[in-house]
Amino acid sequence: xxxxxxxxxxxxxxxxxxxxxxxxxxxxxxxxxxxxxxxxxxxxxxxxxxxxxxxxxxxxxxxxxxxxxxxxxxxxxxxxxxxxxxxxxxxxxxxxxxxxxxxxxxxxxx
Amino acid sequence: xxxxxxxxxxxxxxxxxxxxxxxxxxxxxxxxxxxxxxxxxxxxxxxxxxxxxxxxxxxxxxxxxxxxxxxxxxxxxxxxxxxxxxxxxxxxxxxxxxxxxxxxxxxxxxxxxx
Numbered sequence: 001x002x003x004x005x006x007x008x009x010x011x012x013x014x015x016x017x018x019x020x021x022x023x024x025x026x027x028x029x030x031x032x033x034x035x036x037x038x039x040x041x042x043x044x045x046x047x048x049x050x051x052x053x054x055x056x057x058x059x060x061x062x063x064x065x066x067x068x069x070x071x072x073x074x075x076x077x078x079x080x081x082x083x084x085x086x087x088x089x090x091x092x093x094x095x096x097x098x099x100x101x102x103x104x105x106x107x108x109x110x
Numbered sequence: 111x112x113x114x115x116x117x118x119x120x121x122x123x124x125x126x127x128x129x130x131x132x133x134x135x136x137x138x139x140x141x142x143x144x145x146x147x148x149x150x151x152x153x154x155x156x157x158x159x160x161x162x163x164x165x166x167x168x169x170x171x172x173x174x175x176x177x178x179x180x181x182x183x184x185x186x187x188x189x190x191x192x193x194x195x196x197x198x199x200x201x202x203x204x205x206x207x208x209x210x211x212x213x214x215x216x217x218x219x220x221x222x223x224x
Contacts, residue, residue: 034212043201043215044153087153089213097166098143098213102152 001026004090006101013108017078021086021104024070029093033071035062036087038103044087047073078108112136114216116202122222123192131187131219135204142185143205143213144177146198153201159185160208192223 005024013019025033033050048055050071054063061074071088085103092099115134123129135142144156156169159179170176174192179185189196199220203213 043217044213045215046212049212097155097158097169099155100145100153 003027003092003099004088004101006086006088006104008102008104010105010107013078013106015078015080015108015110017108018074018076019078019106020072020074021088021106022070022072023088023090023101023104024068025088025090025099026069027090027093028066028069030090031093032091032098033062033064034089035060035071035073036089036100038085038087040084044100047086075106078106080108080110082106083108114202114204114214116200116216116219118219119217120220120222122224125194125223126191128188128190129192129221131189131200131202131221133185133187133202133204133216135183135185135202136214137183139204139206139214140182141205141208141211141213142179143203144185144187145201145203147201147218148198156187189221192221194223197221197223 003026035047036044037047038044050062050064059076063072085105087103088101117132142159145153147153157164157177161182162179174190177187199218201218203215205211205213
């Protein structure tokens with residue numbers, strides 16, 4: 001099993017739609033979780049951290065499910081500018097590294 | 111403030127040559143990371159520095175790859191005897207402290223081995 005797994009997509013959604021991505025991780029000792037966004041041919045940028053209690057930032061909501069070992073990202077009222085690849089990031093739970101998922105591509109269409 | 115910078119932005123080299131890539135992290139960030147990303151692929155973790163120390167070098171793809179960091183700041187990634195499969199974008203990131211902190215990425219160095 002891969003350390004971090006994401007559905008590569010692409011997810012093609014109309015403007016205004018709600019879309020959700022999941023990311024599963026294999027190491028039950030992982031403690032830190034993030035969602036990053038990467039635009040084509042650009043470097044990744046932090047979108048939001050994922051806290052145990054779940055957190056929301058505007059149209060974006062992130063949640064952590066430790067029992068099932070996955071994190072999720074929900075985007076409401078999708079905008080054209082949300083089109084990007086969304087990467088989940090998980091620490092290695094005591095090992096000195098972090099692992100990025102391969103990303104889920106989102107395309108918001110007019 | 112200044113972000114993470116990397117140099118060169120592009121590097122074309124012949125197979126078998128050595129290359130050195132440089133990363134200047136955000137001032138005050140103690141943690142520094144190197145990744146590589148091949149076209150259309152995810153980020154491959156290479157190495158992580160806390161201060162000048164790299165606790166785990168097992169992410170480096172082969173012994174042709176080495177990295178160092180001096181003065182808790184600038185880091186260099188060296189690839190010896192480059193091969194065509196080394197062609198990728200090499201990304202550097204820094205974070206305020208350790209692995210639990212958000213990372214800020216540089217623009218990357220695009221390496222092409224001919």
